[in-house]
Amino acid sequence: MTTIQTVAFDDQKPGTSGLRKKTRVFMQPHYLENFVQAIFGAIGGAKGKTFVLGGDGRFFNDRAVQVILRMAAANGAARVIVGRGGVLSTPAASNLIRQRKTDGGIILSASHNPGGEDEDFGIKFNMANGGPAPEAITEAMYREASVIVSYNILEAQDVDLMTLGESSLGGMAVEVVDSVADYAALMETLFDFDAIRAMFTAGFTMRFDAMCAVTGPYATEIIEKRLGAAPGTVVHGTPLPDFGGMHPDPNPTWAHELMAEMMGPDAPDFGAASDGDGDRNMVVGRGIYVSPSDSLAVLAANAHLAKGYTRGLAGVARSMPTSAAVDRVAEDLGIEAFETPTGWKFFGNLLDAGRATLCGEESFGTGSDHVREKDGLWAVLLWLNILAARKQSVEEILNAHWQKYGRNYYSRHDFEAIESDKAAAMVDALRAALPDLPGREVQGMVIAAADDFSYTDPVDGSVSARQGVRVLFEDGSRIVMRLSGTGTQGATLRLYLERYAESGFDRDPQEALAPIIRAAHELADIGGHTGRTEPDVIT
Structure with missing residues (x-):
């Protein structure tokens, strides 16, 4: 030594x-x-x-x-x-x-x-x-x-x-x-592998894009070998030190090959992707993309169909920027719903205390109390279990969900690698303006409240302040802005946009959110502070 x-x-x-x-x-x-x-x-x-x-x-x-x-x-x-x-x-x-x-x-x-x-x-x-x-x-x-x-x-x-x-x-x-054996064994205790296997045997088709990252061997072992999906269902399944030059972020921008296939004429029934370390997921049906916020809500509403969750859910938790779609499910189920800061660590106390069973973030992370991390492949397997139990397509399940709960139109706009001082100045200016925003009309909408989100942990009483600026409108629409802590160069501004609708569920989210987007740019003066008018990534 x-x-x-x-x-x-x-x-x-x-x-x-x-x-x-x-x-x-x-x-x-x-x-x-x-x-x-x-x-x-x-x-x-x-x-x-x-x-x-x-x-x-x-x-x-x-x-x-x-x-x-x-x-x-x-x-x-x-x-x-x-x-x-x-x-x-x-x-x-x-x-x-x-x-x-x-x-x-x-x-x-x-x-x-x-x-x-x-x-x-x-x-x-x-x-x-x-x-x-x-x-x-x-x-x-x-x-x-x-x-x-x-x-x-x-x-x-x-x-x-x-x-x-x-x-x-x-x-x-x-x-x-x-690396794979213990995890695969855990998944078999949570999901009905026999029902999923029967669905594949009956002709169900799927594509899983591992993005040349760590989930490849796990997905190949579970989806192809244990569940009987056709060989080749898992693509980009060999982990590479540079992820094959790919950006291993499972969203519509970076998983564009999967998106093109799922929106094409010969699309399989179900598509999914995972990220670099296997804790995130993207879910796509034939011809329809499932936002992470909607995915969390659908999983919460249907988790009882999987054998590991037949007892029901103790509660659900979401990060503050995630849409309120899962809150409506929790209200319907009569269980607690928690709103935490961004970061999976904030879910830990709720899971350990038995207050929450399912958790999710809009950044393509979903998980449950089976581990204390978000889990990409787990979310995909829960979707497969639900599809096998309901015998409906992804589109049919989504539409039925919106008919019951309404739709939270939602999107995240990322402005990447902004000069850190410019990003900080923009957020500081918006924070300073917060007290004067309630009652102001922007893009035809009246602001009901505005704050900088602070969280008091209901288990240990710890307080986490300055977790993101929120602007809430009288019609229930919402803007959230925060600077991300996961990048390595400059600052990333994440702009979260949400609008609730009780009808008209087939609109393009960017079109449905257009007035919210304009209001966000006006309130924060994103262009004036950063020189940017268009985001680098839209999810």
Whole structure:
């Protein structure tokens, strides 16, 4: 064991999903090591503890895993459970942490961000419940990283991570496990694989785009091998360090191949995609796209059809920018509905306390209490279970849902890589104007309320302030603006737009939302502050 002297970096403050930077930043001498040592410091040390370790296989994943293993050994960890090849999807890692009752886990991923030597990399710590570290812990990591003067590391050869089984590293046990097996077994306890298999046998067709990312092996094992979908149902199924040059974000912009196929004349019955680390999903029916907010609402309304949820739901939770569609389902079911800040970590207390069963975010993340992360493939399998049980198409299920609950027309506009100071000035100006907005008419609509969202956790009482600017209109329409914490370059402005309709469910969302869009640009003066008039991505 060697103690290496180091100097603190001033940019190691975790965001909503850990620390994300350009890969070359992490490849600097001491950069990764400093932050890993800060993680151990923030959780009270590693001595005698057991951790799960793995990542989404992006560039530098393999080297980072070896470094972290040698640091864990040098810091006295008793055991590290690693996915074969150093690879684990984020939900599979969460499952392992919970199943093996470990002290937490280190997950290497920048989620839906591009991968490669000149692209993005990330690292985060998940707690013993399997969920992302709460703000108190990430703030402790930042404090540790800001004053670090040394780190501990073992001088040793690389560990063989391709062979299943156990080995020793400086007295620490290293256990290499099958990345897919435990996760697939969990899915079989939640869903009616026999009914889904019968649906495929009867001619049901599907396309799953793994986007050259970590979900490929999981989807191939479960959808093709266990559920009997035709070989080739899973496309882009081999994980690659640069995701094959793809942007592994499952939305209509980046999963354009899947969208083109699903909107084409020979479309399969069902389409889905997942992201870099397997925690996000996009769902598409033949000729119809399902927004994440609608998907969450449909899953909540139909979850009882899957064997893992026949008991019903304790409650549902959504991030504040996500549409209120699921709230209407919760009211109908007579269960609690929670509105939290963006970031999956805010759902953890609700899930642990048994207050919520299903959770979702508009950013293509959906999950349940089976793990403490959002789970892309889980959401796809729940959709398949619902389709098998209802014997209807995606379009028929959506239309029936809107007829019962109405439709929350919804969209998110992303303005990426804005100069950080310009983005901050724009949001600050809007915040300053909030007290004067109620009663003002904009684009023919009257503002009923405006605030900067603050959340008080109903379980532990913790408060999270300044979580996004909200402008609510008298007709129930809504604008939300926030700066994202998941990018690595400049700032990303996320503009969320929502309008409720009790009829006329077949309109194009951008057309239905047109006055809301114009009002948002007018209120925030997006063009004046940023020089941008059109978003980079629309979802």
